[in-house]
Amino acid sequence: MTNTVDKPLHSSLQRGYRHLLRAALLILLTTSEIATAQQQSGDLTVLVSGFKTSQGHAIARLYLPGNEVTKKGQQEISATIHDGQSSFVFPALPTGEYAVVVFHDANDNGTVDHNLFGLPVEALGFSNGFRVSLTSGMPNFEKLRFAHGNSPQTIQLNVE
16 A cells, blocks of 8 residues: 555656756756857947038937838937047847948937938938948848847948
C-alpha cells in the first residue's frame, strides 16, 4: 500500500521540480537575452546641414521597419539650429534597420507643413541619401533604410 501512496507523491514532486527547473531556465535565458540586447546597441548621431534660417527647430524622426515614414516616428527629437546646422543623438539603439527623416519646423507647430498642392513647404532631409524628385517618388522605409550596428554611428543628412 505504501507503493501506491509514494508513486503519486513522487510523481507530483517530479512535476514540481520540472516546473521549477523550467522557470529557472526561463529566467536565466531572459536575463541573458536582456544583457545581450544591452550589449548590442550603440548611439546614433545624426548631423544635419542645409537649414536656411535658425527660426523654429529641427525635428528628427526615427523609424523602424514597417513604419510609414510620412507619419510620426518611433522616436522624435527636437533641436535648435545654429549656422545652418543641427545635430541629434538617439542613444543606445539596438542593432537593426532604421530610417531617419529630419525637417525644419520653422513655425514650431510640430508637423511638416504643405502647400495647396500637397508639397512640403518646410525643408526635409532623409537618411540613405534619398532626395525627393520627380523620378524618386515618395519616400518610404525601404528607400531610407540603413543598418545600425552595436557601436556608435554617425550619419549626415542635408535638408532641402
